[in-house]
Amino acid sequence: MNDDKNMKDLEEHNNDNEIPSFNSVTEHYHNIVGYPNKKIIWSTMPKVLRWFGYFFFTVMGIGAIVLLFIIIISLFH
Numbered sequence: 001m002n003d004d005k006n007m008k009d010l011e012e013h014n015n016d017n018e019i020p021s022f023n024s025v026t027e028h029y030h031n032i033v034g035y036p037n038k039k040i041i042w043s044t045m046p047k048v049l050r051w052f053g054y055f056f057f058t059v060m061g062i063g064a065i066v067l068l069f070i071i072i073i074s075l076f077h
Helices: 002-012 024-033 047-076
Strands: none
Touching: none
C-alpha cells in the first residue's frame, strides 16, 4: 500500500518537479557537469534516507534556535 502511494506521488509530481534552466549556458553546464535538475520528492525516497533527512533538518533547526538564544542571553549580560 505504501508503494502504491509512493508511485502515485511520483506520477503526480513527475512533470512538476523539474527545475527550469535560467538560460542556455546553465542548461549546458547542467548537462556537462551532471548537476541535478529535479526537486526532491521526500515521499519517494527510501525510509532510512527520509528519517535521516528529518533528523538532520530538525537538529539543524534546533541548533540554530539554541545559538540565537545563547547570543541573545550573552548580549544582556
